[in-house]
Amino acid sequence: MNVEVRGTQAVTRALGLLQLVADHHPQGLALSALTSALGLDRTTAYRLMSSLVQSGYVERDAERTYRLGLRAMQLGLAAMNGAPLVQACRPLMQQLARRTEDTVFLVVRNGDYGHCLHCEEGAFPVKALVLQIGGMRVLGIGSAGMTLLSRLDDAQIDALHARHRDEFAPRNLTPARLRRLAAQAREQGYSATLGLVSEGVGGVGMSFELPHGGHAAISIAAIAARMQPERRAWVARQISDALRAAKFQPSV
Helix, strand or coil: CCHHHHHHHHHHHHHHHHHHHHHCCCCCEEHHHHHHHHCCCHHHHHHHHHHHHHHCCEEECCCCEEEECHHHHHHHHHHHCCCHHHHHHHHHHHHHHHHHCCEEEEEEEECCEEEEEEEECCCCCCCCCCCCCCCEEECCCCHHHHHHHCCCCHHHHHHHHHHCHHHHHHHCCCHHHHHHHHHHHHHHCCEEEECCCCCCEEEEEEEEECCCCCEEEEEEEEEHHHCCHHHHHHHHHHHHHHHHHCCCCECC
């Protein structure tokens, strides 16, 4: 076998492994499962996976379980910039920004994280810019992340917390508190957070189903004085009405 053929085969195998990891993200796969699924010997699979880990496309945890890495997620985000979802959501986001005068965000779930795809600023002079376009934050932090987290069951929430303990700890987000906030979001049909991302800032988030699978969220952030309980409920109704008018189905 010549060098060119061997190189092509290695790329094909590495891409196959990466796709398999993506199909089982965020639960992850052990090396034995990867070798069995693709019929590779352990040495070859380990060498290819080590290369993917080194390049940042795959992560390997202490239990030697493989999941998508940040580079893979960033590729997905880059592919979604200018995607049909942004085009479809921009009019409703502009409508919400005009109606509430606050900042509106579109966040899509990407594994354990929420990626901000777009935002629209309202006219209120004090802005709550808690997330930048292209920004990535672990699920459960922020109103969009919390409403997406609420779609997980308690065992999945506990597992996510264990994987990202260092990110949750500074905000005093224990597994019990995450489960409680997620349960509240399910009961209300939306998440309402206050001071979870930044002191003095609150938000309302609502998730919705994507046409071809998966979930995204619309969230609205404002200073705490504008996010008292009565107005939070009003903001949630505005988001729900805007999503339904645009033929999206709220899903919390």
